[in-house]
Amino acid sequence: MLVWLFDHRGGYALLMVDADKGKSEEFPMPFATGGDCPYASILSTRNKFYTHFGNHFVEFDPVKRAFTFEHETAPQMAMSMTEDDNGVIWSVTYPNSGLVSFNPKTRELKDYGHVHKENWAQYPRYVAADDQGWIYFGIGNTASQIIIFDPATANARAILPQAEQVKGSASLFRDMNGKVYGSNGSDVWYELYRGDAQRIPKPQRTHAKPYISASQSLFHRLFPDGKLLKECDLVTRTLVVEDPQTKESKTLSFEYTSEGAHIMGVAAAPDGTICGGTAFPMRFFSFNPKTDEWINHVKRMVSGTP
Numbered sequence: 001m002l003v004w005l006f007d008h009r010g011g012y013a014l015l016m017v018d019a020d021k022g023k024s025e026e027f028p029m030p031f032a033t034g035g036d037c038p039y040a041s042i043l044s045t046r047n048k049f050y051t052h053f054g055n056h057f058v059e060f061d062p063v064k065r066a067f068t069f070e071h072e073t074a075p076q077m078a079m080s081m082t083e084d085d086n087g088v089i090w091s092v093t094y095p096n097s098g099l100v101s102f103n104p105k106t107r108e109l110k111d112y113g114h115v116h117k118e119n120w121a122q123y124p125r126y127v128a129a130d131d132q133g134w135i136y137f138g139i140g141n142t143a144s145q146i147i148i149f150d151p152a153t154a155n156a157r158a159i160l161p162q163a164e165q166v167k168g169s170a171s172l173f174r175d176m177n178g179k180v181y182g183s184n185g186s187d188v189w190y191e192l193y194r195g196d197a198q199r200i201p202k203p204q205r206t207h208a209k210p211y212i213s214a215s216q217s218l219f220h221r222l223f224p225d226g227k228l229l230k231e232c233d234l235v236t237r238t239l240v241v242e243d244p245q246t247k248e249s250k251t252l253s254f255e256y257t258s259e260g261a262h263i264m265g266v267a268a269a270p271d272g273t274i275c276g277g278t279a280f281p282m283r284f285f286s287f288n289p290k291t292d293e294w295i296n297h298v299k300r301m302v303s304g305t306p
Contacts, residue, residue, distance in 0.1 A: 011037030131178030140169025
């Protein structure tokens with residue numbers, strides 16, 4: 001099991017846990033994160049794990065148990081990642097639609113810089129490649145937009161006219177037929193292929209190509225042997241693995257280091273206690289200096305805890 005670790009320092013390490021024994025290892029990030037953290041990652045078809053944040057793109061090899069590639073890029077952090085039909089990894093970044101590709105075979109990283117301009121921070125939560133190598137991504141949240149990018153020329157263009165833009169995010173996905181389908185975030189749909197965009201009715205039948213990738217909510221449960229990762233709780237440091245055939249589950253404990261979540265606010269309460277709140281995990285705390293008593297209320301995010 002691989003988990004990105006985050007505390008007041010930002011995304012400081014990658015945690016690897018043996019799901020049979022609970023033995024854990026930590027791998028510090030190979031660059032200074034500057035308080036930034038992962039908002040997207042992808043496990044490739046070649047079993048390499050990637051993320052892109054803090055202006056750096058990284059590759060982790062779980063077999064070698066090491067970060068095997070790291071490169072600085074234009075700011076800042078990926079909001080979505082994908083793998084094209086040639087095995088090239090793509091990431092598109094907040095806040096100015098930066099685009100990066102990495103070829104695992106040639107070890108070449110291409111930083112295309114910021115390819116689309118707006119006067120607001122862009123959240124590119126969706127990216128996909130068609131079977132001809134064209135790249136498409138959807139942005140929001142001030143106004144939805146779909147961007148077409150040609151890797152051969154490094155040219156990008158937006159396709160949604162102002163009348164079709166809505167407050168929110170445009171979405172898109174790669175279909176098994178080789179094409180990409182995108183929505184403005186409402187009822188407008190486009191078929192995207194070879195750099196062309198054709199407006200269509202909402203597709204009634206789709207077969208999205210599967211990827212092990214998502215935003216910070218990524219929680220991939222399925223192990224190659226068919227077992228399921230039912231729970232991963234970083235607060236209690238426990239994970240639960242279930243065998244779907246026997247319905248038997250096993251709870252394991254694991255360890256990791258942390259300097260604690262960053263405090264978002266703190267105040268003196270009228271009763272003489274000190275109270276406050278943290279983020280990741282979302283926690284309200286109260287401390288009584290007279291009795292040395294702590295009270296913690298945690299919002300549990302069992303599936304997908306950062």
